[in-house]
C-alpha cells in the first residue's frame with residue numbers, strides 16, 4: 404500500500420539518480436512517474452519499475468533533446484516503440500522550439516510515431532513542449548485518442564480550455580519558487596488539470612530538483628491558489644488516478 408499523504412511525482416528522471424536515492428523515495432511511500440531520455444535509459448527505467456512495481460510508473464521514450472539534426476534512426480525509433488507494450492506510459496517525448504529549435508523538423512516524426520504507438524496500446528504520454536505548446540497539442544489532436552500530461556507547463560493561458568476539454572493534464576514544478584511565468588500560469592490552472600512533478604535531477608537556476616521537494620511544492624502551490632493543502636492533495640490524486648487508474652485509492 405502507498406502512503407497517500409505524499410502527492411505523486413508525475414515526471415522524474417529516476418534512471419539518473421543513485422540507486423540508494425531511488426530506494427529512499429520508494430520507501431518514503433511516494434509514487435513516481437519515471438521518464439526516459441532514449442533507448443538505453445528506457446531499459447533502465449523498466450528495470451527500476453520491475454524492482455518497485457507498486458511505486459514506479461515506467462515511461463519509455465526519446466527526449467526531444469536527444470534527437471539529432473538528421474533524425475533518430477528508424478531502427479532505434481522502432482526499438483523504443485517496441486518497449487511501449489511493456490511500459491506504463493510513453494515519455495519523455497515531445498517538441499522543443501525553445502532550447503533545440505534547429506532539430507524541430509526531426510523531432511516531429513519521433514513524437515508522432517511514439518504517440519501513435521501510445522494511442523494504439525492505450526498508454527498515456529508524458530510530454531515536453533517547451534516553446535512548442537501549440538505544435539505539440541496540435542500533433543496530439545491529430546493522433547486522436549491518447550491521454551497526455553504536459554510537463555512543467557508554462558504555455559499560453561488560452562490553451563487551457565482545450566487541454567481541459569481533452570482531459571489532458573499539466574504538471575507544476577518546484578521552479579514555482581523562482582520562475583515568474585510558472586507562478587502566473589499555476590495560479591490560473593483549472594484544478595482538474597493539476598499534477599506535481601520534480602523533473603529531478605535537473606538543475607534549474609541553482610534549484611537541484613528532486614522528488615524530496617514535492618511535499619513542499621504542494622504547500623506552496625496551495626498557498627498560491629488560496630486552497631487548503633489537503634484539498635489540493637485530494638485533487639492531485641484524483642487527477643493522477645484518471646491517467647493511472649491502477650493507483651486509485653480510498654479517499655483520505
Ligand SMILES: [Zn+2]
Pocket residue numbers: 414416438495602
Ligand atoms: Zn524531464
